[in-house]
């Protein structure tokens with residue numbers, strides 16, 4: 001399976017900065033990701049169109065939004081619809097990122113609604129899941145992942161499989177510099193694989209990415225793990241130089 005090398009730019013970069021970063025990335029990578037790898041950038045809404053335009057000069061690359069609202073249109077002040085995202089040239093959206101769960105109060109039901117609506121509107125969805133430090137210490141990793149997966153995927157059929165990716169992002173490893181141990185990553189990824197199999201009733205080729213303090217120094221060890229199909233990178237994706245080292249790791 002190809003490896004997805006995804007960048008989550010969070011609330012960083014104006015459209016001018018996004019264009020400059022992608023142009024630099026493209027130059028450093030010689031216009032395309034290495035064979036078997038694909039670059040995906042989750043840009044802020046205001047830089048989405050600029051990022052998608054810059055990405056058109058890049059092979060094996062696409063752009064996604066970091067959020068959306070599950071409605072066609074309407075009186076939802078401050079929100080963005082799937083059609084608006086697609087009109088910018090983006091083809092992906094994140095759902096369930098821990099910053100939206102924990103800082104903005106999104107729950108599993110709402111995340112599930114977003115995921116289903118995005119798929120219905122032909123966006124590819126990357127569903128983020130992961131436990132907090134307290135949940136991990138209480139031994140609740142399997143319960144938390146099962147709850148997050150079951151509620152988000154409720155009603156999602158196998159037809160959606162080519163448009164779905166998962167990202168395991170332990171909350172305690174995000175932006176902390178503390179990467180999960182390789183054993184922890186393997187354990188969580190195999191739990192996720194079996195939860196996906198249980199939901200769809202068969203082995204599925206849903207890419208499962210790891211995210212949480214991924215950097216040039218640890219990327220190749222993480223990518224070499226059996227059931228890791230890519231990485232979702234925050235801080236280290238903001239500079240073209242460091243993200244290039246990860247993409248080529």
Ligand code: 13P
Pocket residue numbers: 008097169173174175176177211212213214232233234235236
């Ligand atoms: P960091 O790579 O900065 O830890 O962020 C990870 C993340 O949240 C990606 O979605």
